[in-house]
Amino acid sequence: MxxxxxxxxxxxxxxxxxxxxxxxxxVLALVAVLLxxxxxxxxxxxxxxxxxxxxxxxxxQFSEAELKAVKEALxxxxxxxxxxxxxxxxxxxxxxxxxxxxxxxxxxMFSTSFIQHEIVEKYSHLFTIxxxxxxxxxxxxxxxxxxxxxxxxxWEVPPFSGLERDGFIYGRGTLDNKNSAMAILQAMELLLxxxxxxxxxxxxxxxxxxxxxxxxxxxxxAALLESRGVRLSFIIDEGSYIMDGFLAGFxxxxxxxxxxxxxxxxxxxxxxxxxxxSSAPPKETSIGILAAAVSRLEQTPMPNMFGYGTExxxxxxxxxxxxxxxxxxxxxxxxxxxxxxxxxxKSPVINAMIRTTVALTMFNAGIKVNVIPSTSQAMINFRxxxxxxxxxxxxxxxxxxxxxxxxxxxxxxxNPLPLSPYDHEAFGxxxxxxxxxDVFPEVSVVVPGICIGNTDVRLYxxxxxxxxxxNPVPMNPESFKSFHGLNERISIKAxxxxxxxxxxxxxxxxxxxxxxPHVHEL
Ligand SMILES: CCCCCCCC/C=C\CCCCCCCC(=O)N[C@@H](CC(N)=O)C(=O)O
Ligand SMILES: [Zn+2]
Ligand SMILES: [Zn+2]
Numbered sequence: 324m325x326x327x328x329x330x331x332x333x334x335x336x337x338x339x340x341x342x343x344x345x346x347x348x349x350v351l352a353l354v355a356v357l358l359x360x361x362x363x364x365x366x367x368x369x370x371x372x373x374x375x376x377x378x379x380x381x382x383x384q385f386s387e388a389e390l391k392a393v394k395e396a397l398x399x400x401x402x403x404x405x406x407x408x409x410x411x412x413x414x415x416x417x418x419x420x421x422x423x424x425x426x427x428x429x430x431x432m433f434s435t436s437f438i439q440h441e442i443v444e445k446y447s448h449l450f451t452i453x454x455x456x457x458x459x460x461x462x463x464x465x466x467x468x469x470x471x472x473x474x475x476x477x478w479e480v481p482p483f484s485g486l487e488r489d490g491f492i493y494g495r496g497t498l499d500n501k502n503s504a505m506a507i508l509q510a511m512e513l514l515l516x517x518x519x520x521x522x523x524x525x526x527x528x529x530x531x532x533x534x535x536x537x538x539x540x541x542x543x544x545a546a547l548l549e550s551r552g553v554r555l556s557f558i559i560d561e562g563s564y565i566m567d568g569f570l571a572g573f574x575x576x577x578x579x580x581x582x583x584x585x586x587x588x589x590x591x592x593x594x595x596x597x598x599x600x601s602s603a604p605p606k607e608t609s610i611g612i613l614a615a616a617v618s619r620l621e622q623t624p625m626p627n628m629f630g631y632g633t634e635x636x637x638x639x640x641x642x643x644x645x646x647x648x649x650x651x652x653x654x655x656x657x658x659x660x661x662x663x664x665x666x667x668x669k670s671p672v673i674n675a676m677i678r679t680t681v682a683l684t685m686f687n688a689g690i691k692v693n694v695i696p697s698t699s700q701a702m703i704n705f706r707x708x709x710x711x712x713x714x715x716x717x718x719x720x721x722x723x724x725x726x727x728x729x730x731x732x733x734x735x736x737x738n739p740l741p742l743s744p745y746d747h748e749a750f751g752x753x754x755x756x757x758x759x760x761d762v763f764p765e766v767s768v769v770v771p772g773i774c775i776g777n778t779d780v781r782l783y784x785x786x787x788x789x790x791x792x793x794n795p796v797p798m799n800p801e802s803f804k805s806f807h808g809l810n811e812r813i814s815i816k817a818x819x820x821x822x823x824x825x826x827x828x829x830x831x832x833x834x835x836x837x838x839x840p841h842v843h844e845l
Pocket of ligand 3: 471499
């Protein structure tokens with residue numbers, strides 16, 4: 324990750340803005356000329372003979388009884404309240420029960436000779452599926468079985484009921500992330516029942532504490548595999564989706580494979596002052612000083628980093644799908660970038676893709692209503708854009724707060740993840756891309772992007788450079804709100820498609836090399 328000077332970036336951005344304003348008039352006259360040379364990004368061709376060369380390919384056709392069992396197994400998984408409140412407070416009884424559920428509904432996964440199952444740190448699961456061709460580098464499918472808490476209030480159905488209503492299964496974990504944990508095992512179980520033997524080895528890893536850091540689940544599994552000398556070609560985790568309705572004017576769904584994720588920092592701000600009687604208060608209390616400081620942070624957005632991550636590349640690849648004049652605008656971001664980014668930042672989700680975000684999440688002060696508090700503390704959660712680093716963000720924070728009475732303590736922090744490869748040779752990326760095109764013909768385009776949250780896969784950078792975040796499920800602004808929110812649900816069709824996607828992807832991975840891409844791709 325390049326370390327860049329923030330001030331230089333701000334200057335560059337201001338310069339580009341000035342340039343854009345200056346040339347706007349001229350640009351309009353150029354539009355007709357540009358139209359003639361505007362590149363479009365045609366759809367990929369369908370796969371022809373790709374995956375499992377020379378081997379029998381198992382069709383993704385399932386009986387009614389199988390489909391019923393598929394959905395019942397997910398419902399049952401949702402009913403087990405594997406809630407993680409903190410690293411030290413997770414419902415371990417439920418985690419144990421979840422393991423028993425897996426054994427019950429996926430018996431072949433636990434009884435097949437070429438599959439090894441291990442429990443790591445009591446509750447996480449690691450399956451090693453030994454392929455028949457040792458020359459093919461293994462990969463991993465990753466998910467987590469813990470969920471965030473879900474009090475009943477505000478839910479249309481109890482969050483751990485797994486109820487089916489209007490073609491949806493409701494409950495905490497239906498999107499984040501029991502759908503993936505169950506779909507991965509389900510797909511492999513269905514393949515095993517059809518006598519499938521993979522050529523390429525792979526791992527299935529199910530962490531039990533992703534929502535509270537992953538330090539006992541994913542981190543321990545990654546260390547275990549490293550100690551065994553394992554290197555992985557690529558890993559696929561949650562974190563990005565088939566996007567629908569996020570961009571005005573873009574009607575068709577498009578798939579975003581996140582090739583990086585934001586860094587993170589939890590920062591404690593503290594102000595100390597003399598305690599005393601509230602009848603004769605000082606001009607400012609620690610509460611007032613700290614409240615003003617955090618308010619300044621909330622009101623002052625971090626620098627717009629549009630162009631320093633994958634978002635510019637993503638928009639350029641989406642350009643061909645827009646009509647006139649947006650296609651012109653998006654293929655000429657060298658001129659229109661500053662204007663486009665100003666529009667994009669109005670949406671909180673897209674804003675999160677183009678800058679470091681600042682969320683005030685906790686505030687503690689005071690012990691009694693007539694006592695001036697001796698100390699006030701605030702916790703702030705930052706998600707760091709890939710174009711910035713922890714020290715850069717800290718420097719900006721201190722400049723915005725600009726008050727020596729405020730003390731800072733970094734509770735924990737990590738830099739943004741490096742970009743995983745997404746060129747034509749990147750096996751994992753191309754495997755995902757091709758399988759998306761196979762299973763979801765309605766998807767207009769597949770583009771690289773960034774995950775605005777954090778996932779377990781970041782903890783596997785010791786054993787792979789191909790870290791991809793993609794869940795084969797549709798996501799719209801409404802369903803995004805249900806993440807960690809109310810009425811989380813998945814349509815039964817979407818879940819069946821997720822199983823089908825994994826059924827195909829596992830078979831597609833049984834090839835030595837991604838075929839040469841079509842000459843017009845990308
Ligand atoms: C123009 C393109 C529009 C793209 C819109 C992006 C919409 C984003 C949709 C979903 C992103 C949700 C991210 C989910 C992954 C986050 C997993 C999670 O909750 N992680 C926790 C815990 C942790 N591991 O740190 C977190 O706090 O991030
Ligand atoms: Zn998750
Ligand atoms: Zn989550």
